[in-house]
Amino acid sequence: MYAVIFKAKINSLDKQYTQMAKQMRDLAISHYGCTDFIATTQDDNEIAVSYWPDLESIKKWKQDFSHLKAQKLGAEKWYKHYEVEVVEILRHYQSLA
Numbered sequence: 001m002y003a004v005i006f007k008a009k010i011n012s013l014d015k016q017y018t019q020m021a022k023q024m025r026d027l028a029i030s031h032y033g034c035t036d037f038i039a040t041t042q043d044d045n046e047i048a049v050s051y052w053p054d055l056e057s058i059k060k061w062k063q064d065f066s067h068l069k070a071q072k073l074g075a076e077k078w079y080k081h082y083e084v085e086v087v088e089i090l091r092h093y094q095s096l097a
Contacts, residue, residue: 001035001051001052001053001088001089001092002051002052002053002055002058002086002087002089003049003050003051003052003086003087003089004049004050004052004084004086004087005047005048005084005087006039006046006048006049006082006083006084007045007046007084007085008046008047008078008082008083009044009045009079009080009081009082010041010044010045010046010079010080011077011080012077013078014078016073017077017078020070020073021039023070024066024070027064027067031064032052032060032061033052033053033054033057034050034051034052034057034061035051035052036050036051037049044080051089
């Protein structure tokens, strides 16, 4: 299993951003095998973590036309700076409570 960690400095978020973020989350889960997608903001920082079964799914997601459009808008409008890390999950555990 893999995780994609997206970290950004926010420039300005608007209604179009909110709609696009929901669309991208839904698309990743329904069409590309993403198993979970969690995002949060604090002050001018955003972090999103998505979980994927394999690198091929991540590659296909990165190349999706709608996702490319969202990336372009993010770079031009919504974010001052962003970075992406793709990591392999070596271990996972959780509390049962």
